[in-house]
Amino acid sequence: MKLKKWSLLAVVGALVAALALFGCSSGDDGAKKDEGGSAPATESGYALINDGKLTVAASLDFPPFENLNGDKPEGFEVELMQALAEEMGIECEYLPSTKFDTIVPLIQTGGKADVGVSGITINDERLEQVDFTDPICDVNQGITVLKESGITEVNQLEGKKVGAQTGTTGYEWAAENIKDVEMVGFDEMTAVYAALQSGQIDAIAVDLPVTNYYVKTAYTDCEVIAEIPTGEQYGIAVSKDNPELTKALNEAIKAVRDSGKYDEIAAKWLQ
Numbered sequence: 001m002k003l004k005k006w007s008l009l010a011v012v013g014a015l016v017a018a019l020a021l022f023g024c025s026s027g028d029d030g031a032k033k034d035e036g037g038s039a040p041a042t043e044s045g046y047a048l049i050n051d052g053k054l055t056v057a058a059s060l061d062f063p064p065f066e067n068l069n070g071d072k073p074e075g076f077e078v079e080l081m082q083a084l085a086e087e088m089g090i091e092c093e094y095l096p097s098t099k100f101d102t103i104v105p106l107i108q109t110g111g112k113a114d115v116g117v118s119g120i121t122i123n124d125e126r127l128e129q130v131d132f133t134d135p136i137c138d139v140n141q142g143i144t145v146l147k148e149s150g151i152t153e154v155n156q157l158e159g160k161k162v163g164a165q166t167g168t169t170g171y172e173w174a175a176e177n178i179k180d181v182e183m184v185g186f187d188e189m190t191a192v193y194a195a196l197q198s199g200q201i202d203a204i205a206v207d208l209p210v211t212n213y214y215v216k217t218a219y220t221d222c223e224v225i226a227e228i229p230t231g232e233q234y235g236i237a238v239s240k241d242n243p244e245l246t247k248a249l250n251e252a253i254k255a256v257r258d259s260g261k262y263d264e265i266a267a268k269w270l271q
């Protein structure tokens, strides 16, 4: 009802009247909100599920980007989101860890989280479902095996079993590029490493910084044998109904890059 009224007002160009009616503080923002967004617009023109808070959906199994330390989310993207929220004058709250391949649909459906942040590679398929902010990180894929396996090159994986997290670009790359591969999908990253250690799979395909981190810190019997230059970029997923939030996040991203805060967080978590 409210939206219809807004659209009509926008169409007839009665923007000023609309602003007076709904108390928006910014003309442009008010006009663009007409496209959708079920939650009420904040003063800056974007909608938030919970007032004054950026609610984040993430799969917290992807260090150094996001991981659980006890029950506390930590990592590069977690600190970046905190910095962006601070820049926007709001708080940042993580939902309990969510299965990776449900995050983009969850943002598309709306109602639970404002943004999805989970080392999510911006790609055409996802861009049909959600909007993404400007890129926040560049990554490639990596192939990991057990040290004792004798596998040193990707072409030795022909006809073998490769594990990956379901719905990821690593899964897709391996399925499309390793000849006669048998793909095995897992919900959680740690389950993929456990499967490698137990011999259920012969290799893992996952984002290079993540596998480097896991191998260095936890799975020391594994080794990264190849970097696959997929040239991926992570973005923050936002509902297509909330373009003002994407815009505000992009401004915040620019601000933390300009202030040196981005580099500070990157230096702490990424090498």
Ligand code: ARG
Residues within 6 Å of the ligand: 058, 059, 060, 061, 062, 100, 118, 119, 120, 121, 122, 165, 167, 168, 169, 170, 189, 207, 232
């Ligand atoms: N970058 C890859 C993708 O977008 C993998 C992301 C997995 N993220 C996670 N938090 N487990 O598909």
